Amino acid sequence: MGFDKLAAEIAGMSVLERSIMAFDEATSIEGIIVVTSSANDQQVRDWCASGRFSKLRKVVAGGAERADSVAAGVAAVDVNFNGVIAVHDAARPLITTVAIDEVVAAASECGAATVARPIADTLKRVNAEGVVVDSVSRDGMWAMETPQCARADWMREAVALVSEQDSGTITDEVTALQAAGRAVKVVRCSTPNLKITFPGDVELAERMLASGGGDA
Numbered sequence: 001m002g003f004d005k006l007a008a009e010i011a012g013m014s015v016l017e018r019s020i021m022a023f024d025e026a027t028s029i030e031g032i033i034v035v036t037s038s039a040n041d042q043q044v045r046d047w048c049a050s051g052r053f054s055k056l057r058k059v060v061a062g063g064a065e066r067a068d069s070v071a072a073g074v075a076a077v078d079v080n081f082n083g084v085i086a087v088h089d090a091a092r093p094l095i096t097t098v099a100i101d102e103v104v105a106a107a108s109e110c111g112a113a114t115v116a117r118p119i120a121d122t123l124k125r126v127n128a129e130g131v132v133v134d135s136v137s138r139d140g141m142w143a144m145e146t147p148q149c150a151r152a153d154w155m156r157e158a159v160a161l162v163s164e165q166d167s168g169t170i171t172d173e174v175t176a177l178q179a180a181g182r183a184v185k186v187v188r189c190s191t192p193n194l195k196i197t198f199p200g201d202v203e204l205a206e207r208m209l210a211s212g213g214g215d216a
Contacts, residue, residue, distance in 0.1 A: 018093035
């Protein structure tokens with residue numbers, strides 16, 4: 001049986017619902033567009049119709065790759081909007097309103113910004129046989145998280161550039177913005193920003209939430 005990470009519940013609320021709630025409560029956010037698969041489409045449309053989230057504006061279908069889904073979401077933004085577009089992976093439900101507001105403010109000032117964390121683990125390069133072959137310095141190494149944000153014109157430019165290339169080779173908006181020649185500011189997230197990938201991550205997220213990580 002497959003694992004629908006967005007439908008998984010953390011302390012009585014689905015992963016997807018928690019992510020939407022954080023953006024709905026962030027003062028820097030004007031409107032929310034959810035890009036979703038068929039599995040969660042109806043649920044989000046029900047929330048949209050019921051007014052469950054005051055800033056939830058649209059629901060659009062996702063694509064085969066992340067870049068395709070982002071392109072669909074950006075295309076759904078009003079063409080006259082010239083503020084900051086923030087792209088978030090809903091599988092990171094512990095993102096806080098504070099982190100959202102900080103990274104949007106940084107993007108407003110610098111043009112583009114992302115939430116990230118410095119890598120503390122020892123890094124090793126491994127070959128195809130699963131054998132360690134080299135050490136990699138972690139100096140200056142950061143793991144990219146979300147939201148990843150940029151001025152609307154920069155984000156549209158980056159999305160257009162990706163559409164001309166193989167979307168599977170550009171795995172996040174930071175990479176797309178870099179390919180468009182844009183500098184991206186890093187904002188360190190002061191609270192856990194765990195990505196739900198496996199069933200065991202749900203229990204870990206609940207423990208983090210209980211200990212004060214993420215918005216309650």
